[in-house]
Amino acid sequence: VGRVLPTREVPLELSAVPMIAGTKGAAVLVGRVPPGVARPTAMISAAFTPRAAPVTSRRIAIPPAAGDGGDATGLALVSALALEPGSYEIRLGAEHSGSAAGSVHTFVDIPDFRQAPLSMSGALFHVAPEEPGVPRSQIDGVLPFVPTARRSFASSDTVSAFVQVSQGTGRKDALQPVTVRLRIDDTQATAALRAQMSRPS
Numbered sequence: 001v002g003r004v005l006p007t008r009e010v011p012l013e014l015s016a017v018p019m020i021a022g023t024k025g026a027a028v029l030v031g032r033v034p035p036g037v038a039r040p041t042a043m044i045s046a047a048f049t050p051r052a053a054p055v056t057s058r059r060i061a062i063p064p065a066a067g068d069g070g071d072a073t074g075l076a077l078v079s080a081l082a083l084e085p086g087s088y089e090i091r092l093g094a095e096h097s098g099s100a101a102g103s104v105h106t107f108v109d110i111p112d113f114r115q116a117p118l119s120m121s122g123a124l125f126h127v128a129p130e131e132p133g134v135p136r137s138q139i140d141g142v143l144p145f146v147p148t149a150r151r152s153f154a155s156s157d158t159v160s161a162f163v164q165v166s167q168g169t170g171r172k173d174a175l176q177p178v179t180v181r182l183r184i185d186d187t188q189a190t191a192a193l194r195a196q197m198s199r200p201s
Helices: none
Strands: 013-021 024-033 042-048 054-061 075-083 086-095 101-110 124-128 158-162 178-185 191-199
Touching: 013 075, 013 086, 013 101, 013 124, 024 042, 024 086, 024 101, 042 075, 054 075, 075 086
Parallel strands: none
Antiparallel strands: 013 024, 024 075, 042 054, 042 086, 086 101, 124 158, 178 191
16 A cells, blocks of 8 residues: 555556544545455555655454355455544555455545534545445444445435544534435436435434
């Protein structure tokens, strides 16, 4: 992940989503190994400043799976990096037991969830039938489902999204009523779905 350009020996997808973690912010990284690609033995996630100075990184071992000829539906790689408000370059890498490795880069802005009077996280997406995800310690009891980095779906898929709304995790002001409006546009920029959800204070 330290190279200026991504390594392409192992194909990867990546979505970096700003989320509320306790009273602070974090980038939840959702990588994806496509179907039929052998399961990695480790994943490395890292955050850099816009000038490529390293901020933080993690290396997580991935346990083997039985009959490991590659996951038929793809494999989600989930990691989280605690970050202060600001703009970051995010890099995710995957290693195989041999010398093969792959990496992918993207960018994320972490809002000041502590002080902003109203803010929203990014959206985590879920698709059913669900893909397997690793490591489970980053998912079970932490996220409501195994998220996916996929952004193309079939008509047979059931897709849902998860977002967080905050009125300042470090503020002491009284909570106010919140209304969330959802609109999904088709490829012609026509609203295919509209919804509204309200929650009193």
